[in-house]
Amino acid sequence: MQGLLYLTHRIPFPPNKGDKIRSFHLLQHLSKRYRIYLGTFVDDEKDWRYAQEVKSYCQASCLVPLNPVAARLRSLPALLGNQPLTLAYYRNRQLQRWVEETLQKEAVQDAVVFSAAMAQFLSRAAHIRRIIDFVDVDSDKWQQYALSKAWPFNWLYRRESACLLDYERKVASEFDSATFVSEKEAGLFKQLAPEAAHKTTFFNNGVDTDFFSPAENYANPYPVGARPLVFTGAMDYWANIDAVNWFAHAIFPKIRTRMPQAVFYIVGARPAKSVQALADLPGVTVTGGVKDIRLYLQHAWIAVAPLRIARGIQNKVLEAMAMQKPVVASLQAMEGINAVPDEELCVAENAEQFVEQVHALLEAHARRTTIGLAARNRVLQAYNWSHSLARIDALLEDGHSSKTRNE
Template sequence: MNLLFILPHVPWPLDRGVYQRTFHTLRELSRRHTVDLIAIDENGGSARHLPVFQEFCREVEFIPFVHPPWEKLFPHRLFQPLPASVNHWRCPELTTILERRLSKNSYDLVHIMDLVLAPYVLEHRNKVPFVMDRSRVDLQFQLMEHRALNFTWREKLLRGEGYLKLWLFEKKVAHLAAMEVVCGPDDETFLRRYINADMPVTVMVNGVDLEYFRPDAVPGTRDEPPTIVFCGAMDYNPNIDALNWYFAEIHARVVAAVPEVRVLIVGKDPAPEVKARASLPGVTVTGSVPDVRPWYLKAWVQMVPLRIGGGTRLKIVESLAMGTPVVSTTIGAQGLNLVHNQDALLADTTEDFAAQLIRSLTDPALRENVREAGMATARERFGWPAIVRGLEKRYEELIERLRASKTV
């Protein structure tokens, strides 16, 4: 296959879940197919990473990009047919580069990451089919945010204006895309129920680099005091909300049962309210770390108290592969088909989440059983080569079907 990937980010370094998804998809497909890459370089500065991708992609271009200011509701935004979250990614240079690439090369498929890039390929859909890869379903995610977060009346007004536009744009893209790729069955269910029941959708769960995320790949041992870790991008609303819920309603219950417990908050760009948690006894906020694996090894358990979902959490599959048991909400473990009390401990209420954390910290036999089962599940189901091979097969079937339809 001859493939063109268009990304709204440069997926390096691999410090965000979506970066890992796109990087490993690119690298695995390039082992057997020709892959070209165009990536938007937010705020510039990623040119030094070009050699990483030139090792396995035929042609690579990064486009330095600064987001335009958010438009005011009236008059510009109100009369703009595109959702504001999509229009915020307008990049004329990408239009020029894409037209040049399509005139120069014959591609079997154009693979784009996320809805924000759809406007650039819609006008070329008759030249080459495109596939939409979704790190999350935007409308589903925004509706979850709306329910979980306390927005001001002004924020609610601005968001409400965008929901209808986003729904209409989602329906347009679903009608024109050759296929959409989502992270889990819950995303597929949402698309079929609210966007287009007949749209072609395939599920490609997020995976883990099993050679890199191994407990014996880095030095380190479990810390002596009972330790909980929470990993992720700490400027991301769902992670901020998860920590707010944990510290407001759960942490005191855990401390009452396990007074010596420590909490490690590990991830880049912590928001001010996340940084403030470091003032609490036994709580550490690390900020960006060069390697997350030693922090998994320090912890007795990883908590994932997410209330806003969509996609699948790579922090969970990384934790499983590293042998660190997971306590998660069902939304946090969405799309992974983990078995409660076997692969992980699952809980959704304040009382139950606290109880599962306490169980994991005070019951060594339970912790060891969940650790072993989680590692086995990671090895069996979440290696990137097998996951991407499934996507590759769907692409081959899609291309064959499209070619056959042209000959009829």
Template sequence: MRLLFLAHRLPWPPDKGERIRAFHFLRHLATRFAVTVTAPCDEGDVAAARAALEDLGCRVVTARLGTLRRTLRIARALAGGEPVSLRVFRDPHITRALRRADRFDLAFAVSTAAAELLPAPTRLPLVLDMVDVDSAKWEELAARSRDPLRRAVLRREAELVRAAEREWARRARRVLFAAERERDLFAAREPDLAARARTVSNGVDLAHFDPAHPRPDPCGPRTVPRLLFVGRMDYPPNVEAAVRLARSILPRLLAAGSEVELHIVGAAPTLAVRRLAGGRVRVWGRVADTRPFLAHADAVAVPLAVARGIQNKLLEAMAMGRPVVASPQAAEGLPPAVRAGLRVAEDDDGFAAALLRLLTHPEEARSLGLRARALAKAHLGWERALSRLDAVLDEALAELRSAAPPPTPAARWPAR
């Protein structure tokens, strides 16, 4: 069978949330289908990404999403009453290329934004990996904003994204989510579509994130305990969490007598994050590999106030056997059996108390880290997630075969 795999960014390199899940899904699907992968590219080495995906046996259709094109699409979306976060990835060059492409039997989109790449109209069956209920994230960001204009813009985006989620879910045979709570939220919002919703969790590469392999210390000679926060640092919830750690939680630890240093690791730090550097705070920006930082951290903090689905930063820290303290919002997406492998703190005082306990009781911290690694091995490997993905796809394909009168030709893009 021929499968059209749609992503809103090329899933290479698999070094951040949206690309990690997409890459592992794509690599697996390429063993089952003849895959054409299509996505705009707005960063990194396009030639290297294309070569890596072609090495999987995929045909690649892409186009550069430059700054000017992005700006024009944002302007059109604002003027046309469309969701900016979705329409910015809609690329006419890709859509035209797909209309000229070979026929496909099934489309698999790894986000609602990716589904926007589908030419319209089309009868091509769709499986939509919504991952999270993204509109709920925009609603949370709007509720937390103190600026009236920004709050109005975020509310507008939430409403428009929710409408798009509903429309694409109606077109899809199955709608996938990375966490049970996201699936349940979608079912509560769209009860008439609940029967299409399935959970396919994220995984973590347990061989790649293996604490048994020694790694050089990237921070130099150790003099004090280290607290680590990892994430892309232009993403507003990560920025808020970094500022919270440096301005509120860290001072509480220092006042309690700890000499801890905070290390903030992640690409594209905003000015607000860069200004945190100094004293007991070090801002690293993009690094080639986060594993050495994880391996030499005494504790990992994830104080996200807004979090949807499963946080890869949690999976990776737990796979590396690190003691983790997370907010309820960050931890909620984890399978219940896995939550015993970390500590949960409600507020800044709670975070400081939990982190201080781990930093001053190394054996307790080590025990928590070992438990985290064991639970990751038992519940978070990609094999489990991909087996579930296979089951959902088989279910959708069986439904298609039973519903279609034989012989049925594969769907073709309509001519205009």
């Protein structure tokens, strides 16, 4: 087996949130074909317990502790220049040294880099094949943040957006291939970086449909007689915080007026203070972290995804669909998901449409069942990890074929 260097900005385990789900499945897939040399950061003390699990997929690894508070302070001097704060946040001499030593000592011909921030560790490695998985167009995400914030944060986010886009374009030009989480996300980057359009592609996120399966029988966590709506996700992530606050204040009270049995459960770890405060609202429950979200999905009547800021593919939507649940999603939340509106999921463009869509589904058992079945079928057909990750195999194999032809 050939050696492959794999760099991720966060330890790729456990696969319990968006970036870790993708980075873990990529690690698992690549480890079947390559000897993996993994360089990554651990930014949550609780994640050190998973170090041995991650190392079991690797020939060698370098796990570096990262203190988020210290990293933010360390990145501030970047404001004096035109460098994105993201790069300074993740800059690390120990990891840089390990990468260089690995490339010198080991037979590594390929590197897969997960997220733009990690590309800096391979800036002097043009002799190997380098694939960057940007996942999302992060520069555009910062631009979205800027539109919803007041000064000085809107200025800071606009600056980060502009600086990061310059860096994304530089990396895409220098690396051999650039991938994104969806065809739409790749299309956006092609518009922003036309010079790299010819080597920009995508591979979809997938779902472990054996794990997220409606066939299992889980205990019902909801009150007897309730008609539960559920939102799942990491609740310290600003886009999720914004989504549940909007839903709880602007949408759910109107649903509950029509349907008093309706309850809204916010299921996810590390809820921010504003999310915790939502538990004071009638019918709203904030669970915090749970051992298994599947029981909350299985017994929910509807999964909601009212995101107003979103990039790429929302795993929370795919997981609910895989569990055969009808999903009511915002336009932003369904971007990148190839599903038929009103047949495989429902779409709401504003608060009023959310109220109407959710209420109609709560009253129509047959329609909920029909949409749930179609949703799972869509996931089975289009969001299979093996099928998606075959694109990475093709990029790596094509690189070796091109090298052989040139030699």
